Amino acid sequence: MKYTKHTKLILFLGILVWSAGAPSCKVENKLHVPSEPLKTINGSWEIIDATENGTDLMKWFDFSKFRITFTDSTYQIDSLLPFMVSKNGKWSFNDPQYPFALILTPTDSAAVTAPFVYPVVGGVRNMIITFSPGCPQNTYKYTLAMVNQ
Amino acid sequence: MKIFADKKRFGYIWKITGTVIIIIIVSCSVTINSVNQPATINGGEVLPITLNAVISTNASQTSNLIVGVLVPKVWNASTNATVTFNSDITSGSQPMTVIPASTPSPNGNGLNWPTDLLNTIGHAGNLVAEYEWVAFASNTAYSIAQNANVNVTVNIQINVGQANVLFNMAYVVAESGDGLHSTAYGNASTSYYGSFFPGSVRVMGTGTLLDFIHPQLSVITPSTALDNDILILPFNNGIVTTGLSNASQVYICATGYTSAGDSITVCQPSAKTQLDSAGLGLWQIDMWPRGFFSLSSGQTLDSMHYVFTDQTGAIRVGNGGGPTPFSFAFSCQ
DSSP, rough: OOOOOOHHHHHHHHHHHHHHGGGSOOOOOOOOOOOOOOOOOOEEEEEEEEEEETOOOTTSSTTOOOOEEESSSEEEESSSOOOOOOOOOEEEESOOOSSEEEEEEETTTTOEEEEOOEEHHHHHHHHEEESSSSSSTTTEEEEEEEEEO | OOHEEEEEEHHHHHHHHHHHHSSOOOEEEEEEEEOOSSEEEESSEEEEEEEEEEEEEOOOOOEEEEEEEEGGGGGHHHHHHEEEEEESSSSSSSSEEEEETTTTTTSSTTTTTHHHHHHHHTTTOOOOOOOEEEEEEESSOOETTTOEEEEEEEEEEEEEOSSSEEEEEEEEEEEEETTOOOOGGGGGHHHHHEEEEEEEEOOOOOOEEESSSSSSEEEOOOBBTTTTEEEEEEEETTOOTTTTTTOOEEEEEEEEEETOEEEEEEEOOTTTTTEEOTTTEEEEEEOHHHHHTTTTTTOOEEEEEEEEETTSSSOOEOOGGGOOOEEEOBBBB
């Protein structure tokens, strides 16, 4: 096969372009697929915002003493208020990686599940839970923050 | 040179046409001309309401009819109301269904229809925040021709239940294409919806009258609550002169009646029983009855009686400003 001058030039340019681009096609082995971390809520939490049927309760009701402390599998409540549960017990998430529900199981009664949101506010995680401790038509939304040690 | 002049003229024509096209926005206007609504009804009956509305278009459009009704929450109108309509361009009664809370209203700042209605239309002078807007949409969308006037008759049937109620009604008719286009969110003022305030309905039911219209000394919200709810308990001392009109401190003196027949009285002036001032004679205390009455885990409350007192306990203000206590029944009905 005989190459013309023209074909050789094209071939040469083609190899030049390929060799310039070739390194960028290398698969980067050092990067890993990002994995969503398991969510942990271990620690002591306090109520920083509360509404009942959308009405603010913080101005008129004293939530300051309430604490809920989570350890690896159990929770403990101090200074009880209207809440998802009224007894200490065990806690879990519906999915520890992508939690959308907090499940509290008091020692003496059935599990209670509440919709759970875990946003980052001001650089720290807040916990927003929604539940009805009295009549089912009354909805409470509590925002909790970790107590500074 | 001639070509240049033509091009210039063409440019002007294009700009003017474009502006005119933008000004004629596809829109329509809705008016409610009259509302037929009984002034009184017996508890447990069906409240029949008729709205007579006109929809006028200046461009053809296809959308669903929307009807909003302001009702007391105790009626649970989203399940107890039936809404249909008849019109010039439809034959027979057309069904409508409650719009789910997850559906945002068009031009409604991302809010759903009930919230958009409350922000835009208001609460018709009802003083107790136990009201709600319920919005219904026609099950199908209808095409309306350009420059048409369509008469619409909306029929609303609400089973009002047994509760004794005095309430100011309000109605809205709109369409799903434009929504309310509320000025509350900076939209231009339009006539995309029609509203009507026909006045009050009195349900001759059972139990204490839930009066939304006249200012009262103390109405607890939420009106349906158990002892594990937080009661928002106001003392509106600005509306009439009572023994506590000049008081600088107001306390609550309450007795809870348990389901076992016991009574627990908490009457000592303290931080726990003191009301906070909201100014203009308005006082408020938010109470968690289980904590307030120090109930044990086996005890539940059936009802509560309460009066307001001064620091000495000598002055007692109850129902209507007299000495008879206010009462509240713990129930979810």
